Amino acid sequence: MNRKRPLEAGADNGGTPVKLPFFRRLGFKLAVFTACGILLVGLFTLIYMSTIYRGVVDQINTDRSHMALVTMETVFGDYELRSKKAADVVSSATAVVDAVKGGNKADVLSAVNGVIDTVQLDVDFINVTDARGNVITSTLDSGAGDSAVDKSGIPAALAGQTVTHTGADAQAQLGIRTDTPVKNAQGDVIGVISAGYSLVKPDVVDRLKKMTGNEFTVFIGDTRANTTIIKDGERVVGTTLDPKIADAVLGKKTVYLGQADILGAPYATAYQPILDIDGNAIGVYYLRRPHLGRERADGQVGRHIRGDRAGADRGCDFGTAGFCAAGHIEAGCRHVQGRL
Structure with a gap:
């Protein structure tokens, strides 16, 4: 018994063409390949943009931290200038020089407080040291009699220099300070004034x-x-x-x-x-x-960061890639150049 062989796809069937299933047509295959290509391109683009975004965000975070350090250095730079001014004023006051020469704690403290009230100094502390490096008195009312001869800045001041720095002692614990010599009429160093701000x-x-x-x-x-x-x-x-x-x-x-x-x-x-x-x-x-x-x-x-230097409010939007540089930031950039 003879069996008929099935017609091949597209073979003549009495003049009637045979249609391929939709999923086997060339157009469908091209559409699938195109869609897959678009999806892959989109996926790679998304991954790439996500990586770029993370990199930008990380850089912004780093920049914001750096700018905060600059602002901190600016504030502390202002403390340094003001501590030097206070130390210079107190060390040159006649009443203070005479009191240090006498060495009486009560007289020295009274003379120092008199200068503070007269000039309206706003420093956190003033320490007074004698020519041997011993603390005579302090506006913090502690440490009298302690030796400060080995403290940073005191040896230099006893040698006649004025130094401004960050240091630690029993009175202020940690502070930004200026140590400057107290000299008698002959120019001899008879003590040290240390003025500054507690941190x-x-x-x-x-x-x-x-x-x-x-x-x-x-x-x-x-x-x-x-x-x-x-x-x-x-x-x-x-x-x-x-x-x-x-x-x-x-x-x-x-x-x-x-x-x-x-x-x-x-x-x-x-x-x-x-x-x-x-x-x-x-x-x-x-x-x-x-x-x-x-x-x-x-x-x-978009939250604004407020500055209060010179009594003014200046805003910097650190939530974006752009940063503003107000006067206190410009000063800070100069102050910390080479230190960070």
């Missing part, structure tokens, strides 16, 4: 937070001594730096700008060593703020 006062870090939007912390050595970070209504002090960070910043004296995960949330962070007059690392400035990506999610981008 452990909450007002210091609160001001910087207001200006930059960052949380600020000051470490003395590796111990947190001043901060804007609040927990249970109290400032978080007394904690210590992570040993790895302490080694990098205190041990190697390097500035670190980067990111960190804190309780599952991303933050842009910066650590800068505090160097004394001899170049020793005696502490750390630490700042942090929410990562730009988190701020965007929280709807916080």
Whole structure:
């Protein structure tokens, strides 16, 4: 029995063409390939743009941290100028010179306070040291009788120099100060006036937070001594730096700008060593703020950072790629050039 062979696709069937199924037609295949190509191009474009976006966001976060450090240096530069002015005024006052010559604590303190009231000085502290390097008195009412001869700046001042620096002592703990000699009529050094600003006062870090939007912390050595970070209504002090960070910043004296995960949330962070007059690392400035990506999610981008130098409010939108440079930032850029 003969069986008929099935017709091949497209073969003549009595003059009637055979249609291929839709999914086997050339047009369908081209459409599928085109769609797949578009999807792949779109996917690669999305990945590329996502990578670019992350890179831009990371750079903005780094730039914002750097600008916050510049602002900090500007504020501290102003403290340096004002501490020098105060030290010069007090050390040259006749009443102070006579009191230091006499060596009586009460007389010295009275003379210093008289100058402060007359000139309206706003420094946080003034320490007075005798020619042997012993503290006669302090407006902080502590440390009288302590030896300061080995403290940074005091030896230079006893040698006749005026030095402005960041240093630590029993009176101010950690501060920006100027040490200047007190000289008698013959030009002999009979003591030292140290005037300056404490870095452990909450007002210091609160001001910087207001200006930059960052949380600020000051470490003395590796111990947190001043901060804007609040927990249970109290400032978080007394904690210590992570040993790895302490080694990098205190041990190697390097500035670190980067990111960190804190309780599952991303933050842009910066650590800068505090160097004394001899170049020793005696502490750390630490700042942090929410990562730009988190701020965007929280709807916080565009928040203006306020500055209060010279009594004026100047705003900088650090939530965008562009940065403004008001007068206090320009001064800061000059001040920290070569230090960061």
